[in-house]
Amino acid sequence: MQRFSKKVSMTVVKRLPKYYQYLSDLLENDIEKISSRELASLMGLTASQIRQDLNSFGGYGQQGYGYNVGELREAIKEILGLDSEYNCMIIGAGNMGHAIANYERFKREGVILKGVFDVDPLRVGTVVGSVVVKHMDEIEKFIKNNEIDICILCVPREVGQKVATLITDLGVKGILNFSPLDLDVPGDVVVENVNITDSLFTLTYLLGE
Amino acid sequence: MQRFSKKVSMTVVKRLPKYYQYLSDLLENDIEKISSRELASLMGLTASQIRQDLNSFGGYGQQGYGYNVGELREAIKEILGLDSEYNCMIIGAGNMGHAIANYERFKREGVILKGVFDVDPLRVGTVVGSVVVKHMDEIEKFIKNNEIDICILCVPREVGQKVATLITDLGVKGILNFSPLDLDVPGDVVVENVNITDSLFTLTYLLGE
């Protein structure tokens, strides 16, 4: 289900969530219209860049006026696929799994936590976020019954690939990967990595510049 | 303390932690040498790109042979500043603060957790990672006494900017920011953002492509 005809570069895609955030904030503050120049100064981009970005999708602006904040926010929300709901699960009920399970923002944007899994008998049966932790043995049945779209991987590096293979074999098409390794997945599966170690090392690099 | 003469683009910098990870893995598996072609296929880059990247820093390879894994890893470790130690602190002892405090990898690479702070009286006094949670009232004295290089921000969005201003006023020069907002900091302070919400939204976008 491709939403737009022109293909959009990854560089632009990575900026879309930021646009969504800033526009949501503006709306929160009852700001109705904004020009590319104003938004640029707010976000630390250039006005040109913003107009180019927004035009990869369509003409959301109006000459002589600027952009209507509410309309543009709705458009980007839809572009990001946030007009649909997503069933999600977390694998790994350690500290990171806990942290994500309690992120209110996910639910607010339509990403519904359906289950949390772990192999540790001490964790199975405990409550994390809004759900009871299940054992990995139950995962096959669970994924089928709950039509899981997104799996959030919070397992140790050593088992990351094994678990990724398991869930993609069971039909999961989206992975938000907190395990610090690059996953090898089938071509129709999308992975977004959150690699905290990489971020830390980028920071230590920048500290020495 | 600039480590290298040629200035390196952010694009290359962002790849350095990945090189470090892959080279560490190779070394772990007792692989002594690797060619740009082999490393490229492993990392999903091109051989040309790897040779260009590594040459932003210096000639670590050898014609007809390739790269010595151990030597190259040491070089990149130094480039990333991981030959020094860093004193770090975490602000926010919620789930995310807990998760980071228990990351073994940080300590292993010389990033030493000196303290964890929170404002919640229920959290102050509890043990997180290896340290006892302190109240924010003690932060000024603490930063001075411990020569904190890096602050890991795990506070709610609403207080993120306030806390960032506080710690940069106290001399902290590096922030690993898990709070989902863009921080406004002085020019000599470096911030690396880990924005989980942005990552999730990138994933939902890609799921609809």
Place this chain on the structure above:
DNA sequence: TAGATTGTTAATCGATTAACAATC
């Protein structure tokens, strides 16, 4: 209508890829 600001084309800049001489 005049002023403002977009949408869009053209120019510039930067990053990736290709090619090959240097050299181990």
Place this chain on the structure above:
DNA sequence: TAGATTGTTAATCGATTAACAATC
């Protein structure tokens, strides 16, 4: 020496910036 592979230059590709006609 012959084969392999780097370091580096040149060519290509893509992203950002600049400029301005279109138009609200």
